[in-house]
Amino acid sequence: MPQSLDRHSVNTATLGYQMPIGETIDAIARAGFGGIAPWRREVEGGDIDVIARRIRDAGLRVSGYCRSTYIPGTSREAWAANVEDNRRALRDAARLGAECFVLVVGGLPEGSRDMPDARRQVQDGVADLLAEAATLGVPLALEPLHPMYAADRACVNTIRQALDLCTLLDPARTSHLGIAIDVYHTWWDPELPEAIMRAGREGRILAYHVNDWLVPTSDLLMDRGLPGEGVIDLDAIGSLVCDAGYRGLTEVEVFSHRVWRRPPDRILADCVASIIQGPPTCLQDVR
Ligand code: ZN
Numbered sequence: 001m002p003q004s005l006d007r008h009s010v011n012t013a014t015l016g017y018q019m020p021i022g023e024t025i026d027a028i029a030r031a032g033f034g035g036i037a038p039w040r041r042e043v044e045g046g047d048i049d050v051i052a053r054r055i056r057d058a059g060l061r062v063s064g065y066c067r068s069t070y071i072p073g074t075s076r077e078a079w080a081a082n083v084e085d086n087r088r089a090l091r092d093a094a095r096l097g098a099e100c101f102v103l104v105v106g107g108l109p110e111g112s113r114d115m116p117d118a119r120r121q122v123q124d125g126v127a128d129l130l131a132e133a134a135t136l137g138v139p140l141a142l143e144p145l146h147p148m149y150a151a152d153r154a155c156v157n158t159i160r161q162a163l164d165l166c167t168l169l170d171p172a173r174t175s176h177l178g179i180a181i182d183v184y185h186t187w188w189d190p191e192l193p194e195a196i197m198r199a200g201r202e203g204r205i206l207a208y209h210v211n212d213w214l215v216p217t218s219d220l221l222m223d224r225g226l227p228g229e230g231v232i233d234l235d236a237i238g239s240l241v242c243d244a245g246y247r248g249l250t251e252v253e254v255f256s257h258r259v260w261r262r263p264p265d266r267i268l269a270d271c272v273a274s275i276i277q278g279p280p281t282c283l284q285d286v287r
Pocket of ligand 1: 180
């Protein structure tokens, strides 16, 4: 089956933030991709409406806006400030036309060993943001992170845990709350097939991120592989996500000091090559 680049999006982190956002938008469009997922560091402080227009004019969708400020805080005031920061970012996501706002929820606040408390703070924070998400029409995508990040990045660590939180906070399945499935964080999960099918049944899959797990991995954050370079069965997981009914873009998201040594156009060419050689995506868009 032929690969369709326009069914893929590029997370700008993949390019290592080597260029201003305007040039990044143009380069991604020029390479033939159908979408972009920008980061707040590239957008905040700029003219968001100008950036949004440039993305639209380039013919790109915004598969997601990255990402939330960590929600747990050392005090109620710190928690509230984090939530407020996310509310602002969510409004920017709406102006960008983002298809979701990615929630990397945060781990333990400094000095804490209380994981249940961190998870309660996340639950309260997401509940708080949900009304705003509904008003703005930008769904919140909880991204479960590999458990190795539970202390410092995200205390939501499996698809099942993320879905349980969705059920708790949004029992009516309003479409304003769902999950981002990233193969780097979820490929190891023995419950992965059931979890992905459940996510589809419950209408929660908002984003699908691809990359690869290298063996050995030299850096747990900054040594991801391009799709196809590692041990993740992208064909199998992609089929599950497709069978679960997801018809959005497949987002290439690679944090890698090794890849970032290459110029952006070379990285994009390498992404194109990895997609063309890779598993088929769900070509039928029923959005
Ligand atoms: Zn991701």
